[in-house]
């Protein structure tokens with residue numbers, strides 16, 4: 710309700726071309742870069758994005774999906790949600806995820822959950838953007854949603870190396886009271902996060918849930934590709950485009 714009033718008082722302009730009306734106009738949405746079909750672990754090209762068989766075993770996740778590359782527009786949109794606190798940004802992120810995946814994607818899952826915010830970030834932002842997106846995805850897909858995890862510390866991962874991220878995130882989650890009382894055996898759970906960098910956050914969350922005999926998969930709006938991967942992808946496209 711409040712977000713509708715804010716939108717009415719301060720209509721959005723496109724983050725990219727500045728045209729008035731929407732946060733990303735239809736022309737600029739077409740310029741979002743879909744996630745390339747590579748393995749998240751070893752970065753080898755494959756028929757779909759996700760983990761290859763080798764890397765999946767080490768990840769603790771059953772599957773992982775990223776809709777877009779975390780570059781230019783995707784980055785601006787996430788910043789608009791997290792730092793400008795524009796209520797239309799999480800709405801658009803949810804809409805873009807639903808459009809990018811199509812309706813059959815959701816058939817492989819029974820339940821949606823999400824990566825929780827630290828108390829510090831909740832105080833700063835007023836709400837957990839990821840929870841808002843997960844709720845919208847639950848409505849859009851028809852899958853039930855439940856909060857399962859609490860954050861036990863406020864450690865910031867931004868700017869850390871992959872190795873430091875993995876070390877820092879260990880022990881960052883615990884099961885909430887509700888999760889402890891549920892029988893989740895054999896449930897196919899889809900954990901939502903906004904941006905994937907090293908994958909350490911989703912992997913640690915999956916580890917926290919591992920005692921439940923759940924099948925845990927991950928879904929993120931965008932994946933920050935490591936430097937060098939872009940040129941690898943550009944090179945692949947170049948080869949594929951040869952006559």
Ligand SMILES: [Zn+2]
Pocket residue numbers: 723724725726727728733734735736737
């Ligand atoms: Zn535009």
Ligand SMILES: [Zn+2]
Pocket residue numbers: 748749750751752753760761762763764765
């Ligand atoms: Zn791999």
